[in-house]
Each structure stands twice: as structure tokens, then as C-alpha cells.
Amino acid sequence: MIVVNTETIPGYEILEVKGLVQGNTIRAKHLGRDITASLKNLVGGELTQYTELLTESRRQAVDRMIQQAQELGANAVVNVRFTTSSIAAGAAELYAYGTAVTITGSSAKPVAGTSSAPPAAPPPPSSVG
Amino acid sequence: MELLIQIIVPIVTVAVLLLLGFTIGRARERRHFADLDSRELANREFVVTDLRTVPPGMEPQSARLVMGATVIASDYLKTFLSGFRMVFGGEMRSYSTMINRARREARLRMVESARQAGALAVINVRFETSTVSGTTGRNAAPMSEVLCYGTALLPAGP
Numbered sequence: 001m002i003v004v005n006t007e008t009i010p011g012y013e014i015l016e017v018k019g020l021v022q023g024n025t026i027r028a029k030h031l032g033r034d035i036t037a038s039l040k041n042l043v044g045g046e047l048t049q050y051t052e053l054l055t056e057s058r059r060q061a062v063d064r065m066i067q068q069a070q071e072l073g074a075n076a077v078v079n080v081r082f083t084t085s086s087i088a089a090g091a092a093e094l095y096a097y098g099t100a101v102t103i104t105g106s107s108a109k110p111v112a113g114t115s116s117a118p119p120a121a122p123p124p125p126s127s128v129g
Numbered sequence: 130m131e132l133l134i135q136i137i138v139p140i141v142t143v144a145v146l147l148l149l150g151f152t153i154g155r156a157r158e159r160r161h162f163a164d165l166d167s168r169e170l171a172n173r174e175f176v177v178t179d180l181r182t183v184p185p186g187m188e189p190q191s192a193r194l195v196m197g198a199t200v201i202a203s204d205y206l207k208t209f210l211s212g213f214r215m216v217f218g219g220e221m222r223s224y225s226t227m228i229n230r231a232r233r234e235a236r237l238r239m240v241e242s243a244r245q246a247g248a249l250a251v252i253n254v255r256f257e258t259s260t261v262s263g264t265t266g267r268n269a270a271p272m273s274e275v276l277c278y279g280t281a282l283l284p285a286g287p
Binding site for chain 1: 146149150153154157158161181183189190191192193194196198199200201202203204205207208227231234252253255257259260261272274276278279280282
């Protein structure tokens, strides 16, 4: 599964647009983290634990998006965007969305991204100009 | 006597916290900026752009998403000084250096992960900033997350 935030994928050709796919996750931070964070607020600097928490959560959102794309029979997601919003004090939503597409290699071999069963009607590789 | 304690204790506490921000916070910030400078120098040749197209002369065979993120907090001194700035208005320089630090760090992390994957360049770079709501109450200090993401161009297929 190739995931990019450009509209096209260098080295590949988009055969079919499957539609918008998305993944989100809402995470709350726990009290222990909050206490260390409030201590960190005195001296400033990076809050490593929060960075890890948000990075991990964002990866989960991307994974959910990829899963949705696989269900549609896509083998790539293009034009991915991220947004973050705070829902309540201490909770943040991480959202990833993009367009699921099927691609083939224009120069290289086709990507074997989806290992599961292929969709009902796989697009013929030669029919798209 | 009791009244005296009630007045003095908070003043001393605030003074200590301010001093903490002034000394430790500043030293850490200076060290971080020095670190950022040297890492940026090391990655100077690497092409990072927010253009959506492949730079001329490059022939990538594949691509993948790369990102870098960081959460940063302000120190007590900055939060305190910003209280005054809120009254008079104008540029909050202490906060702009803070956000700048986070942005440069996030960008470097993205670049470093792209280089680790053997990328030629990173295109279509986007920055996103969001507020991570901090401790509640009147002492709520600003905490921000900066995310930097883009498409790394890879020389060979997967």
C-alpha cells in the first residue's frame, strides 16, 4: 500500500479512483502524563511523551484509513491530509483522509500492496489511456 | 504575622518559578537552537519543497509519506511575560521563538526519516499546528503540536 500526499505517485499510473477514505482516533492523555507536562511547563521545551502519544495515535488513524482503502480494493492512497482538533480539555482527535486509488507501475512492476483477495472486477491494465 | 506569610509565600513562589524559567528554560532553548542549526547544516543539500511536482532532473520510482511531529511547551517566564503582552498588544516574541523551535524540529525529523529511507527529496510539504490543551485553570500554559508531512521520493520501487 503506497500512501502519499501528492495527487500522483511518481513511477506509477493511477487506473481508477475508488473514493474518499478516512481514519480517525480520539485520544485522551492520562493523569501521569499531565503531571509531568505541568512540571515541564515551568521550564519549557519538548513534551516527549505527548509527541509519542500523538505520533502513535496518528499512525493508528492512518492504519484505519489504509484498512478502509483495502476494503475498497485499492492499492494506494493519494492526496492524504491530516487534521488535529481538540474535542475537550485533555482529548484530541487525529484525523487522516485521502483518496483511495488503484495504481499500476508505469515503469516498474505492478505493486503487490493488497495481499488479500482482489476486488470483484480488477481493472484491465491496458484500458486506461 | 499570618498576613505576612500569606503575602510573602506566593511572591517567593512566583519569583522562584520565574527564575527557573529564566535560567533552565533559556539554557535549554539555546542548546536546542544550536542543535537545530547543526542538524540543518547537515541536511542543507537535501531538497525539501512544498511544490506538488517532482523537481526537474529527478526520476523517482516510488514514493511514500513521511512525517515529523513535536509537542512543545512554554516556560513559566514566557507565560508570565505574555500576560503583560496581552494587555498592550504587539508581537509575542517569546512565543514565536517557541513555535519556531517546534516547527524546525518537526521539519528536521521528517527530513531525517526521509533520508533514512534513502529518499531523493521530499515534496508537497505541509505544516500543521494545533493547540494541545494543557493543564486547566488560570495557570494553563500553552502547549502546541507541530506536524510536518510530505511525500518522500524514492529511487527504487518497493
